[in-house]
Amino acid sequence: MLYKKGGIKVMIKILLGSIILLVAIPIGNYLAKKTKEELKKGQLWFKIITIISLIGGVVCLVLENEVLFFAFLFIALVTSRSLKFKSHR
Numbered sequence: 001m002l003y004k005k006g007g008i009k010v011m012i013k014i015l016l017g018s019i020i021l022l023v024a025i026p027i028g029n030y031l032a033k034k035t036k037e038e039l040k041k042g043q044l045w046f047k048i049i050t051i052i053s054l055i056g057g058v059v060c061l062v063l064e065n066e067v068l069f070f071a072f073l074f075i076a077l078v079t080s081r082s083l084k085f086k087s088h089r
Contacts, residue, residue: 010066017070024074028081035082043083050079 053076060069 013066017066020070021073021077024077025081028078028084031078032082046079046083050076050083053079 053072057069057072057076060066060072
């Protein structure tokens with residue numbers, strides 16, 4: 001498990017990863033504003049990317065690869081925020 005690997009280093013990785021994930025929300029909103037036309041045409045692809053990223057995140061969580069876990073979650077958050085933001089407009 002994550003907590004067995006080395007205490008404070010893992011906590012710092014998780015904290016930094018969480019902060020970076022929080023940045024994904026405004027980035028997704030910004031991209032949705034700037035790419036309205038692409039979101040209409042590529043909505044299916046954005047959904048596929050979101051699903052693949054979530055699956056990759058779960059796999060990396062099981063494999064205990066924190067860097068790829070946060071990378072996949074970042075991609076999933078940005079694409080899903082873009083879709084969610086678009087549906088509210």
